Amino acid sequence: MTLAQSTAQPTAQSTEVPPSEPVRQEPGAAGTPEEFTEPLPQTRRALLRRLAVGQAEGRAPSMVGAVVRDGRAVWTGARGSVEGEVPHGDLQYRIGSLTKTFVAVLVLRLRDEGLLRLADPVGRHLEGTPVPDATIAQLLSHSAGLAAEPRGPWWERTAGALRPEPADLFDEQPQRLSAGRRHHYSNVGYALLGALVERLRGGVPWGEVLRREVLEPLGMGRTTLLPERPYASGWAVHPWADALLPEPAEDTGLMGPAGQLWSTLQDLCRWAAFLLRGDERVLGAESLAELRTPAVPPESGTWDAGYGLGVQLLRREGRLLVGHHGSMPGFLAALWADAEEDVAAVVLTNCTSGPAVGAVATDLTGILIAHEPRIPEPWRPLPGPLDPELLALTGPWYWGATPHALRLRAERGLELTSLSGAGRASRFRAEKDGTWTGLDGYYAGETLRVRRDGDGAVSHLDLGTFVFTRGPYEPSAPVPGGVDPDGWRV
Template sequence: MSAESPYPSQGLDSYQELSDSGEHGAERFGALLPETRRALWRRLAIGQAEGRAPSLTGAVVRGGQVAWAGSRRGADVGAAGGVDVQYRIGSITKTFVAVLVLRLRDEGLLTLDDPLGKHVPGSAAPDATVAQLLSHSSGLSAEARGPWWERTPGTLRQEPGDLFDEEPRRLPAGRRFHYSNPGYALLGTLVERLRGGTPWGDVLRREVLEPLGMSRTTLQPQAPHTDGWAVHPWADVLLPEPAQDTGLMSPAGQLWSTAEDLGRWAAFLARGDDRVLSAATLAEMRAPAVPPEGAVWADGFGLGLQLLRRRGRLLFGHTGSMPGFVASLWVDVAEDVAGIALANCTSGPAISTIAAELAGIVADREPRIPEPWRPMAGPLDEDLLALTGPWYWGAHPYVLRLGADRGLEISLLSGPGGRASRFRAEADGTWTGLDGYFSGERLRVVRTEDGAVSHLDVGTFVFTRGPYEPAGPVPGGVDAEGWRGR
């Protein structure tokens, strides 16, 4: 170990730091302080030792780049861990399948309310909707029919009808979260049917992996890759695990990937890429899609993405496990940071906690510095600028702000809360609510016969320039004597 570095270099450990210069060169954007790097390395080392993992690889993404990566190897079995070494990522595969399905939705080839039977005739769950399958609220069985699908050949289940027994549904559809692996097998079949019979893995490579530069994410392992192991619960000995091709079940957990490729995936899930999927659609995916259970929910599920509340922060991503492997990826959009953890053992490491804490270490020690304020680009629309400022819903003071691309935002003048929303400009001169109470509702600027602005109509809510203006178009009218003292 050198005098300058706090990281071990002997034995089977390895450490790698990746950073990138910022756009303006004022700081090495994504570079982390030595104390932060040592804390990350220590968390990884504790996870490997306490979890008794043959190898454990971790990475942190910040500012859209891998800012830190490390790997600790405790057993000389298979390829050494590292940012470019493949691990099997299990159910993180489902996030890729969900992106493919949302691409089909955005292209107009399906709606989330479509029943599966509309696109996949003859399936065992023809009335399950696309949204229910994505959010695990279809009520379908958790596992596929037959022997343990993760450890047996995919040839045992060659058709969608082979996935379920005589009672495919365990719970009423649309009411509760019930994780369903075969439900995602059906989504893979859906992708294939709507892409003209092209295997879903080929669709994934062409439409997602290649545009994002994820050449080390594959259906089958490609060297260098590590082997999967079971660790005996009561002795420090290993047993090799099989790595089956799961066939029809592959959309539930087949993929292999690396810490570096998953760093690209985390950056995409946080920011979007219009070549693959827009930031707006990804935000839709991470909104809770089923009612959370419990008085105070700690975890939930969106459209293909797990949600986790941890120490006051909201994370999204997914965990994964297959025989011989566990994996986790968590993204914190507010702090623009993500944590990734990969291990080559069936059980042992608290892989979800490790990934979340890698992200948390950076968020706690080096909180995100906001982007600099900049004036909006493009010519200024004076008519829109004139709409900004205070408006009143009855006696409630609100403020309207103008953003980029003619977007509007309405919020309480006094602070957070109220019926606040952001709005997207439409070609017909209206705006559509993107979030909050007015999500999906239309905002219209209502004018008088001479073209002057009369009021704003937001889903029948009337906003006027003054509180209960006597001459304003307030529903129900305003008392003729107006405001008065006692």
């Protein structure tokens, strides 16, 4: 159906709003340092100026933006107007392909519950698709080689009822490129993922699954499939004149998982905080880190930009940003988050093209980081009791002649670092069987084992067949190939 849309034109006024109240996380969400407050006046002015430049140069009827730090919104701003009023944090805008980040979280929840594997072909779980061999991971990362858009008319401006079944989304050539070799953005791939969620949730529509499993736990009550007042109308701006044209807003049906959602600045600040920190009620930090891992080489051939599992990746001035752009007729959106700095920005506007919302969002994060560098958390000792056997494992270890250090971390975790700057490093998670599993770097997924001699004393560490000893080429340890009996010489 066609959604009701006002044709009243926005006025030419340009206004601003003060910083918002903090986003209140629901119980179980990450905490916020009590000492962190809103940015300093000079920082707020720089943030507002960047938003104002983006709105003015992009000729947007309205633009709203926010910056999130330490799990809460610390600044919001607005320029332009909607129906003659200053836009505010509870005003809905359409967020386009930011929807894909929500769908990806739903799929990872299914994986974590054991209902699917990312390596599964989608045809194993979803009947009737013309691309049954495309894996779920390939659909998430846009690497299945599928067509970018569905067959038929411009889907974003067309009622979804024209494509009632998943097979109706594809023409006679559903796969345009070899699977798994390169990134090729595909909106129809996410339509299949939405249908997959519905199938594995017993026929419950993906939007209802999203509301129940993600939006409600995170307190995102203003994120919906269809607009709920108050919401902004979408506009096209004439390229050669300061004139406006109303844009239609359709219910896109099966294509909804590619870009249907409407949301607010306040809700998306909660979403940004979740993407940075996770929430065990929805998806843990480890699975979120998996989303942020590059899946295939990027379309451009450079690593300045890439794609993970449902999220875009971007490098700016040495920082890695994760998030997504969004566009639908009448609307543009961007969310970019810096996990290392725990900072994110959201920008929303109600016009089809023109404003560089992605650049505005990345600049907002950069302004806050540059003006007010992050204050590190205070050091605290590990919670007790301390295991003396684990403590005895710490200190220097050698792979051959290369020195490393093993450190004890929280929850019996270990961290291996190189002391020469040339060796490999990784963090390790403790397992119930007394081993450790690598979390990152070269040893991600590999198993670290403590080996003991016949007397029960620690002999060496075995890490994926690599032997680490207490001394460089320790003669008493089982170094593969043995150690020359004459030892070191000059």
